[in-house]
Amino acid sequence: MENVSLVELVSNKQIIFRDYITGFPKETDMVSRTGTIRLKVPAKEGSSSSNSVLVKNLYLSCDPYMRLRMKKVDDPYVPAFTPGSPISGYGVAKVLDSGHPDFNEGDYVWGFTGWEQYSLIDNPQTCLMMNKPETLLIKIKHTTDIPLSYYTGILGMPGMTAYAGFYEISSPKKGEYVFVSAASGAVGQLVGQFAKLMGCYVVGSVGSNQKVDLLKNKFGFDDAFNYKEEHDWVAALKRYFPEGIDIYFENVGGKMLDAVLPNMRPHGRIAASGLISQYNLEKPEGFHNLFLLITKRIQMEGFVAPDYYHLYPKFLEMMKQYITDGKIVYVEDTVEGLENAPAALVGLFTGRNVGKQVVVVARE
Amino acid sequence: MENVSLVELVSNKQIIFRDYITGFPKETDMVSRTGTIRLKVPAKEGSSSSNSVLVKNLYLSCDPYMRLRMKKVDDPYVPAFTPGSPISGYGVAKVLDSGHPDFNEGDYVWGFTGWEQYSLIDNPQTCLMMNKPETLLIKIKHTTDIPLSYYTGILGMPGMTAYAGFYEISSPKKGEYVFVSAASGAVGQLVGQFAKLMGCYVVGSVGSNQKVDLLKNKFGFDDAFNYKEEHDWVAALKRYFPEGIDIYFENVGGKMLDAVLPNMRPHGRIAASGLISQYNLEKPEGFHNLFLLITKRIQMEGFVAPDYYHLYPKFLEMMKQYITDGKIVYVEDTVEGLENAPAALVGLFTGRNVGKQVVVVARE
Numbered sequence: 150m151e152n153v154s155l156v157e158l159v160s161n162k163q164i165i166f167r168d169y170i171t172g173f174p175k176e177t178d179m180v181s182r183t184g185t186i187r188l189k190v191p192a193k194e195g196s197s198s199s200n201s202v203l204v205k206n207l208y209l210s211c212d213p214y215m216r217l218r219m220k221k222v223d224d225p226y227v228p229a230f231t232p233g234s235p236i237s238g239y240g241v242a243k244v245l246d247s248g249h250p251d252f253n254e255g256d257y258v259w260g261f262t263g264w265e266q267y268s269l270i271d272n273p274q275t276c277l278m279m280n281k282p283e284t285l286l287i288k289i290k291h292t293t294d295i296p297l298s299y300y301t302g303i304l305g306m307p308g309m310t311a312y313a314g315f316y317e318i319s320s321p322k323k324g325e326y327v328f329v330s331a332a333s334g335a336v337g338q339l340v341g342q343f344a345k346l347m348g349c350y351v352v353g354s355v356g357s358n359q360k361v362d363l364l365k366n367k368f369g370f371d372d373a374f375n376y377k378e379e380h381d382w383v384a385a386l387k388r389y390f391p392e393g394i395d396i397y398f399e400n401v402g403g404k405m406l407d408a409v410l411p412n413m414r415p416h417g418r419i420a421a422s423g424l425i426s427q428y429n430l431e432k433p434e435g436f437h438n439l440f441l442l443i444t445k446r447i448q449m450e451g452f453v454a455p456d457y458y459h460l461y462p463k464f465l466e467m468m469k470q471y472i473t474d475g476k477i478v479y480v481e482d483t484v485e486g487l488e489n490a491p492a493a494l495v496g497l498f499t500g501r502n503v504g505k506q507v508v509v510v511a512r513e
Numbered sequence: 514m515e516n517v518s519l520v521e522l523v524s525n526k527q528i529i530f531r532d533y534i535t536g537f538p539k540e541t542d543m544v545s546r547t548g549t550i551r552l553k554v555p556a557k558e559g560s561s562s563s564n565s566v567l568v569k570n571l572y573l574s575c576d577p578y579m580r581l582r583m584k585k586v587d588d589p590y591v592p593a594f595t596p597g598s599p600i601s602g603y604g605v606a607k608v609l610d611s612g613h614p615d616f617n618e619g620d621y622v623w624g625f626t627g628w629e630q631y632s633l634i635d636n637p638q639t640c641l642m643m644n645k646p647e648t649l650l651i652k653i654k655h656t657t658d659i660p661l662s663y664y665t666g667i668l669g670m671p672g673m674t675a676y677a678g679f680y681e682i683s684s685p686k687k688g689e690y691v692f693v694s695a696a697s698g699a700v701g702q703l704v705g706q707f708a709k710l711m712g713c714y715v716v717g718s719v720g721s722n723q724k725v726d727l728l729k730n731k732f733g734f735d736d737a738f739n740y741k742e743e744h745d746w747v748a749a750l751k752r753y754f755p756e757g758i759d760i761y762f763e764n765v766g767g768k769m770l771d772a773v774l775p776n777m778r779p780h781g782r783i784a785a786s787g788l789i790s791q792y793n794l795e796k797p798e799g800f801h802n803l804f805l806l807i808t809k810r811i812q813m814e815g816f817v818a819p820d821y822y823h824l825y826p827k828f829l830e831m832m833k834q835y836i837t838d839g840k841i842v843y844v845e846d847t848v849e850g851l852e853n854a855p856a857a858l859v860g861l862f863t864g865r866n867v868g869k870q871v872v873v874v875a876r877e
Contacts, residue, residue, distance in 0.1 A: 227808055402803060421807050435799010439766060442815035443785050444591055451806035451812045 199248030210301035212354035282455035307335035331400035337503035382408035480504030561614030575667035645817035671699035687712035695764035746772035843867030
């Protein structure tokens with residue numbers, strides 16, 4: 150390794166998290182700043198090697214859970230952002246220099262990185278049996294038939310969320326009735342397609358007629374509705390599921406869950422993956438139909454994808470095959486340029502994105 | 514079978530359900546009436562046999578779920594009482610006459626009967642794989658070392674509720690931390706003792722200091738607290754469970770569940786058996802900490818005992834052994850006389866009872 154101090158400083162555009170917020174996030178909660186960085190891993194003092202990796206960020210992922218990191222809470226499962234530092238999150242990057250034995254210059258990786266052009270990632274964790282998912286970095290076996298950006302979605306954390314929640318949590322059976330909320334998002338679109346591959350009947354709820362169309366004509370959902378145009382969700386679900394719902398894949402929370410419960414069939418399952426409708430509220434909406442959990446004997450389980458990352462190799466092989474065979478389709482909403490990342494993230498909470506929201510920092 | 518019309522009519526005191534109610538039940542929601550009954554099963558017209566059983570009621574069970582039957586709701590899982598007819602519920606009875614092949618005069622039975630001195634039970638269901646639990650009638654193999662009244666509690670539906678909820682739903686492991694609400698009731702006292710037999714650490718919440726004492730000194734709970742004397746339940750649970758809770762056996766609902774969630778350990782389990790704090794409310798209290806279900810990966814499952822009645826023979830054998838070996842103790846709160854049944858039922862909702870609430874109609 151060369152002496153890092155001899156390596157030239159280059160400029161490094163960053164998206165800085167300003168401070169903890171309440172309510173809906175705004176673009177102005179983040180600010181662009183240009184710093185400098187040397188594109189080499191610094192040598193450890195008193196040691197000849199370092200475990201760090203220096204990467205060029207290519208694709209950044211906008212995920213609903215990131216709103217939770219904008220709040221100062223003492224939750225070890227969702228560590229808060231640091232005011233004054235770059236936003237961090239899942240992304241795809243290219244290794245420019247590595248002090249880590251598992252990575253070499255030129256490798257493509259997915260995992261946790263910063264919202265900036267270049268990131269120095271200290272001590273990334275490469276083991277899939279992890280207890281600190283926010284340090285994960287996985288080498289990508291890149292092939293030209295799969296876009297690299299897919300590792301922020303269908304082949305990354307959202308893909309694993311859909312996979313674990315449907316196959317591991319929901320105990321699906323052929324012919325069952327499946328309801329997915331936020332169904333055109335990164336997770337929802339996959340859950341619906343997994344359900345169809347399993348031989349289930351699947352209906353999704355989304356926030357626009359364009360997305361209804363997408364579900365029915367692109368992802369192959371049996372039916373879909375725009376929740377903004379339905380005033381009585383209990384009645385709407387009754388219409389779409391006259392026989393009731395066996396599996397609810399919960400991405401939104403709040404009143405939708407209360408509307409689902411009266412429509413659940415006995416021994417139904419609810420996989421709770423996210424509650425996007427609740428993340429901007431100071432006090433979450435109450436859920437009132439808990440008693441139906443008992444009389445209908447419902448199993449409701451919360452889960453997070455990293456608990457299932459040990460299944461990632463199996464998942465990846467399956468998904469690549471599905472993608473190349475055209476059995477699963479995938480819609481991304483890409484925004485060009487790091488400077489547009491704040492708007493992209495904020496847009497998740499108004500449903501502006503159609504499909505998985507990705508920010509392109511660089512393509513190579 | 515004799516000609517029924519030749520059999521003398523005897524008087525039959527009954528507790529009649531007046532009409533559907535809102536709010537807390539009152540004694541005056543039920544009224545005593547004396548009718549008449551012939552103590553013989555009537556012959557079926559045009560047929561020589563009948564499937565009915567004529568019983569003398571001995572012990573009646575007061576159970577929290579009965580409040581739900583006082584509301585006119587279209588829920589097939591909890592059928593409403595019929596205004597003008599006797600209250601119905603679990604009880605222990607003696608067969609006086611039988612047209613059913615499974616029962617003979619002199620048999621003791623437990624299952625669904627009426628709140629009256631004598632009941633004619635039409636077409637009781639004797640199969641434990643049932644879909645209509647409200648017609649269940651099971652023959653008791655009576656031995657003098659086990660009180661017959663136990664079949665309304667520890668050896669009946671509440672016992673099966675504790676058994677199924679703890680062993681089948683909660684996946685308990687030795688050394689885990691277990692919290693039980695309504696812990697001195699018919700179900701709670703057994704869950705706590707099952708947990709101790711499994712080698713768990715168990716704490717219960719109850720509504721009086723007398724019950725705290727009962728939990729600690731009679732049932733062997735590791736600790737117990739009076740929820741009425743604690744103003745911050747989140748803090749109280751943190752004190753009793755500094756390491757967190759692995760299993761919550763939910764009998765009360767409402768704010769207690771919201772206080773439990775922040776104290777749950779990752780991958781904890783919640784067995785939802787009942788929500789007694791909510792049954793008298795027109796709109797149940799909201800449950801707000803749903804998101805913690807996700808970040809802590811909690812499994813919450815509602816269940817009802819009848820789904821597990823196929824395990825009853827195994828359960829019964831185990832429990833009888835535990836009782837005769839003194840490994841499990843059991844506290845009943847018995848009220849003498851059918852006329853006192855309304856007060857006993859109403860008292861469940863103010864926590865007046867200490868232990869399982871039983872009404873003695875007759876002892877033989």
